[in-house]
Amino acid sequence: MLTKAPKGTNDILPSRIDYWYYVEEIIKNTLQKFGYREIRTPSFEHTELFIRGIGETTDIVNKEMFTFQDQKGRSLTLRPEGTAPVVRAYLEHKIGRENPVSKLFYLGSMFRCEKPQAGRFRQFNQFGLEAIGSPFSLVDAEIIAAAVAIYKKIGIKDFSLILNSVGCRKCRPIYLKELKEYFQDKKDLLCSDCQERYHKNPLRILDCKKTNCQIQIKKSPSIYDYLCEDCSEHFSKLKKYLDHLTINYQINPLLVRGLDYYTKTAFEITSGELGSQNAIGGGGRYDYLVEELGGSPTPAVGFAAGIERIISTMEKQQIKIPFWEGLKVFIAATSEKETSIALQVALNLRENNISTEIDFLNKSLKAQMRQANKLQVSYVIILGQDELVQKSAILKNMLDGQQKIVNLDDLANEIISWQQKERL
RNA sequence: GUGGGCGUAGCUCAGUCCGGUUAGAGCCCUGGAUUGUGGCUCCAGUGGUCAUGGGUUCAAAUCCCAUCGCUCACCCCA
Numbered sequence: 213m214l215t216k217a218p219k220g221t222n223d224i225l226p227s228r229i230d231y232w233y234y235v236e237e238i239i240k241n242t243l244q245k246f247g248y249r250e251i252r253t254p255s256f257e258h259t260e261l262f263i264r265g266i267g268e269t270t271d272i273v274n275k276e277m278f279t280f281q282d283q284k285g286r287s288l289t290l291r292p293e294g295t296a297p298v299v300r301a302y303l304e305h306k307i308g309r310e311n312p313v314s315k316l317f318y319l320g321s322m323f324r325c326e327k328p329q330a331g332r333f334r335q336f337n338q339f340g341l342e343a344i345g346s347p348f349s350l351v352d353a354e355i356i357a358a359a360v361a362i363y364k365k366i367g368i369k370d371f372s373l374i375l376n377s378v379g380c381r382k383c384r385p386i387y388l389k390e391l392k393e394y395f396q397d398k399k400d401l402l403c404s405d406c407q408e409r410y411h412k413n414p415l416r417i418l419d420c421k422k423t424n425c426q427i428q429i430k431k432s433p434s435i436y437d438y439l440c441e442d443c444s445e446h447f448s449k450l451k452k453y454l455d456h457l458t459i460n461y462q463i464n465p466l467l468v469r470g471l472d473y474y475t476k477t478a479f480e481i482t483s484g485e486l487g488s489q490n491a492i493g494g495g496g497r498y499d500y501l502v503e504e505l506g507g508s509p510t511p512a513v514g515f516a517a518g519i520e521r522i523i524s525t526m527e528k529q530q531i532k533i534p535f536w537e538g539l540k541v542f543i544a545a546t547s548e549k550e551t552s553i554a555l556q557v558a559l560n561l562r563e564n565n566i567s568t569e570i571d572f573l574n575k576s577l578k579a580q581m582r583q584a585n586k587l588q589v590s591y592v593i594i595l596g597q598d599e600l601v602q603k604s605a606i607l608k609n610m611l612d613g614q615q616k617i618v619n620l621d622d623l624a625n626e627i628i629s630w631q632q633k634e635r636l
Numbered sequence: 637g638u639g640g641g642c643g644u645a646g647c648u649c650a651g652u653c654c655g656g657u658u659a660g661a662g663c664c665c666u667g668g669a670u671u672g673u674g675g676c677u678c679c680a681g682u683g684g685u686c687a688u689g690g691g692u693u694c695a696a697a698u699c700c701c702a703u704c705g706c707u708c709a710c711c712c713c714a
Contacts, residue, residue, distance in 0.1 A: 216705080271712050275637080293714090322714080327637080329708060338714060405711070421710090470712055491714060518714025546672055577672055585674040596672060610674070 220326070220334025222520070231523045234533040238365050239319060239339045246358045248317040248341050253297040255321065259287040264504055265296030267472025269412045276324040278334075290323035293471070294340045295498065295514050296505070302344055303507045313345035331489030331521050340495075340516035344502065347511035349446045352477045352497060353453035355515050359481060359493055360459055366522065367531040371492060373460065374480045376435075376467040377447040378415065380499065381475075383440035388414055390433045398428050419468040434465050446476050473498040477513060483521070485528040492525060493517030541568040541627065542584035543593045546577050550595040557593065557605070557623060564624040584610065590634075591627055 217223060224232060240250065259279050266273050278290040291297055298316055301307070307314050319339040326332060341358060343351045356373065363371055379387060391414050399407055402417065402425050409416045418429055439447065454461055461479075469478050478496035486492070495515030502510035526533070541561055543554045554570045561568040569587060571580045577594070584592045594606040599617055607626060608615035611634075618626045 219705090276712080324713080326712075328706095329710095332713070336714065340714095419712090488709065489713075493714070516714065521714055544673080576667090578674080579667080581674040583674085592674080594673070598672085606673085608673075613674085615673085 218334070220328035220332075222333060222335070228523075230533055230535045231526065232519070235366060235519055235522055235526075236319060236339075239317075239362055242362050242365055243317045243341060243358065246315070246341075246354070246361075248315045248358070251298060251301060251316045251318055252320065253291075253294075253301050253318065255323075256288045256290050257297055257300065259289040261296050261300055261505070262289055262292060265299070265473060265501060266293065270470055270472055272324065272470065276326050278323045278325050292322055292324045294318050294320070294322065294338055294516055295342060295471075295473070295501070298340075298342050298514075299344070299501055299505055299507075299512070302342075303502065303505060308345060308507075308510065311345075313343060313351070315341070315343050317341040329489070331486055331518075331524060333520060337519040338516050339519060340514060342512060342514040344512040345510060346513075347446075347499065349450035349477070350453060352446075352450050352513050353457065355495065355513055356454065356479060357457055357459060359495070359515050359517065362517075363481070363492070363522075366526065367529070368483065368492075368522070368525055369529055370485075371481055371483050371525075372462060374464045374467050374482065375451070375454075375461045376464055376478045377439060377443055377476050378468065378474055378478050378496075379435060379439055379443050379476065383438055383443055384415075384475075387433070387435050387438035390438065391415070391417075394432050395428065401425075401428055413472075415468050416470075418466045429466065436465060443476050450477060469494060469496060473501045473504070475499045479515075481517070483525045485525045486521060489521065491518075492521045539567045539569050539587050539589050540631075541566055541591045541593060542580070542587060542589045543568060543570045543595065544577055544580035544584065545571065545595045546597060548574055549597070550600065553595055553600070553620075557595070557620065561624055561627070564628070566624060566627055591630070593623060 243250075259277070262277060263273055268274075272292050277292055279287060280289075281287055298318060302314060302316070307316075317340065320337065321335050322338050323335050325334060328334060341355060343355060360373070378384065392410065395402070395410055395414065395417065399410055402410070403420065403422045406417045406420050406422075406425050409420075417425065418432070420426070420429065436444075451461075451463075467478055467480060469480070474496040476497040476499065479494065480491050481493040482490045483492045484490065493515060494517075495513070497511070497513040499511040500509075502508070502512060541558075543558055545551050545554045551570075551574070558568045558570050569589070571583065575583070581592065590610055592608045592610060594608060594615075596606060599605050602617075603620050604617045605620060605623065606615050607618045607623065607630075609630065
């Protein structure tokens with residue numbers, strides 16, 4: 213128990229941390245070029261925020277939240293997603309007053325109490341972006357373009373964009389009514405989950421993968437026949453923008469996302485490498501969320517992606533990344549007497565931007581050399597009594613085995629000049 | 637919440653079906669092969685409550701039951 217992390221959590225070990233540095237760096241650089249500024253919100257919020265924001269009927273709110281009480285009995289919840297907290301901060305700090313369109317991005321851990329499996333964890337990391345303030349599909353297009361730019365920059369090869377429009381306040385109720393009417397006499401043919409969805413959230417029936425349900429879904433009315441003029445125009449403009457940007461997409465009228473706040477645009481980005489949990493990102497427009505959380509009516513659109521799934525895709529596609537180059541110098545002491553000098557020399561080299569390691573276990577010179585070799589350092593400094601009388605030490609090049617005696621004060625300069633020679 | 641697979645050394649695994657010496661291998665780790673010098677090689681060594689608890693048996697890593705853990709899939713999502 214003491215030596216085991218909780219279910220669904222992961223330690224990111226040093227051997228894999230370079231993937232994280234690489235991905236996080238690209239996300240930050242790319243999004244800043246798109247004009248997004250990072251926002252960091254707390255890891256937990258008032259529970260009510262998520263219930264109101266994500267929707268009471270969603271799985272996330274119903275069964276997947278880590279909820280707890282503080283000492284005064286207030287209900288708090290570890291954030292299961294990033295959009296509601298960002299909108300909350302947007303309203304709390306009146307960020308909208310600074311600029312008519314606020315472009316924000318975040319990067320951090322999310323928490324959902326689900327049963328873990330491949331690509332699904334209880335604590336996982338997401339980055340996301342939110343553009344709050346514009347109703348026009350130009351923003352939707354830019355957000356999708358930003359997501360695509362990040363995946364491309366990372367080097368992910370095959371991913372697909374699936375696009376849909378789920379309507380708005382005006383047209384969705386009409387469609388839902390039609391949908392309910394259509395399924396009315398077919399309820400008994402649907403699975404038990406879908407029978408429940410019929411009452412709570414009929415749109416979600418469309419997302420069911422069970423074959424019996426699929427048969428009924430195939431003949432169901434299409435949302436595209438019911439979109440109002442505004443939604444319809446918004447959708448066709450978005451498609452035009454994407455065509456213009458030569459961003460490929462597949463239209464799928466059955467794409468329904470599990471968060472209630474989406475309106476008009478809904479989209480998902482999937483990677484074929486991942487098997488069952490194949491979404492590496494998803495998002496859409498949420499024109500009523502700001503209002504729902506107590507702000508004035510403000511249209512918005514956003515996107516979020518899972519970093520674990522991105523890294524998993526990278527590994528499957530064997531994408532090359534810059535790994536830590538390792539240490540440059542190892543300082544070996546011939547006896548315990550020289551160890552304080554070793555530390556002193558090491559500090560001096562590090563000040564000169566030369567990464568350096570020393571021995572901490574009083575090992576034999578042979579063992580220290582072995583360790584130096586294992587660390588794959590380029591140079592070893594051997595502190596021997598004979599040389600120290602002259603305030604010098606042996607500097608050895610581990611690649612060709614050559615070595616020479618160098619004054620202690622000149623070690624840094626000597627190493628730098630050796631390195632420069634080797635680059636030529 | 638439902639279903640499948642799996643738990644033997646730090647890692648990858650053999651041994652389990654058909655119970656029988658002291659539970660093995662490779663990698664890793666530690667030390668040695670004459671003076672104060674790495675890699676290659678050779679030699680030696682450390683490391684295991686065989687997931688846990690119970691049962692059957694003269695005898696259990698091996699058979700039976702339970703529990704826990706991991707993992708994959710459904711659901712949903714990143």
